[in-house]
Amino acid sequence: MMDANELDVLWHTSQIRVTDEIAVAPEVLFCNGSVIGTLGNFSASTGKAKSKKTFNVSAIVAAALINGEVLRYVAEFPDNKRTVLYFDTEQSPYHCQKVIRRALQLAGLPLDRHPDNLIFAQLRAQVPDIRLEIIDRAIATTPNVGLVIIDGVRDLMFDINNATESSRLINKLMEWTDKYQIHIHTVLHLNKSDDNVRGHVGTELNNKAETVLQVSKSTTDDEVTEVSASCIRSMDFAPFAFRVNDYGLPEIVENHTFGKASKQQVFSYNELSPDQHREALELAFADGAIKGCQNCEDKIKAAYASCGYPYGDGKVTKLKTFLMNKRMIVKENGAYQFNRDFYY
Structure with missing residues (x-):
């Protein structure tokens, strides 16, 4: 608990006046001409298993490493914000190294020398609270950090449906980005049954993230992955598609026809x-x-x-699935109940 003097200081330093000179947040990440990332904010990639989310993130990292364009991403980090921190919570050291090699190849960098501005940590063996402490310490003590990747943000918590734990994690992301003026990009899975992000933390992520990229398999070609913005504060960008080539690298699919079927099969979280x-x-x-x-x-x-x-029977079925995923409805003792304490 803070004492009265500490609260008074926070209260006065939190006030904003119309006459204050406040700098615009530096824009550092772009996609197809739209801003998807600024310093002081965080974003996310979401997608179902095997949708090639990590391939997409590799392109973002590659763009940041060279401060240039890779795939459809462009990075423009200040000179004093050129270091990339990458935390993987799911994969083995072998597969983590494959991610590094892929990012370097996309960036056109040599594979016989690790770049000075990339620090990659594999945290699969740690428990969630230790992972959180390691990331906190790394961000605080690493010079010139501009971009932080957290591949597996749900692994920083024990229960993705715990409201308190979810809020604390999202608040931690906001604290890091604001305090150190960095951009954090996280990765989170979608539910298998629909296109909603998983758990309470997914809802919080949608509410607070600057941009949420949706990475999904094409409905017309299983070898093609589509990238679009499911949430974005800036101007929306035209979606793009990529496939993995014979060298194991993502490459743009030109003149791809984007199907709308997958988006019509779900109940959108922002429909009501x-x-x-x-x-x-x-x-x-x-x-x-x-x-x-x-x-x-x-x-x-x-x-x-x-x-x-008014909804038809098919839409109501998807609505019920949505309501249960968001824990607005819960099933207990064989009966459906309204959770009046739900947090949207």
Whole structure:
């Protein structure tokens, strides 16, 4: 607990006046001409397993290493922010080294000498709180850090559905980026059943990240990966596609036709506001818990329609999956219940 004097200092230093001169956050990462990363903020890549998220991140790292263009990414870090810290929480040392080699090849750098501005750490053997402490110490003590990659941000916590733990982790990302004026890019998996980011931490990430890139397999060609922005504060960019060539490197697929089928199969998290969901769910669960999957869907369909959001049977099924992924609805003791303490 802080004493009154410490709180007074924080209170006064937190105030902003219209006459203050505040510098614009330096823009350091771009995609197809749009800003996707600034110093003092964080972003994320999301995608399902085997969608080639790490290949995409390798291109971002490669662009940062040379402060140039790789794939469709452009990096423009200041001279005193050229060091890249990369933390991998999932892969073995062998596979981590493959990621390093891929990034260097994409950047056109030699493989017989490790670049001075890349520090790569493999943290799979550590527990979440130790991983967090290592990253904290590394950021604080490494000179000239501009970009930090955390490949496997969910491994910095024990329970991805724990509201307190999720909020603390996202607050830590905001603390690091603000205090050290760096950009952090994280990687998080999507649910297998839909295109929603996993757990409570995924919801927090969507709410607070500057940009969320969605990396997904093409619906028309299994060898092609598509990259688009599912959330972005800046102007949206045109999606691009890549495939892995015979050398194991991602390369742009020109004139790719982007299918819309995959986006039509899910319920978008920003289609309705939290208050709109709460209004409908209060009505659906007015009589308490609901037993039976079909009965639950029927109640949801009727309630949302009464609130002015009529959905067909197929959309209601996807809506119910979405509500459960977001833990707005939970299943306990064989019955569906409305979680009135949900955090959207």
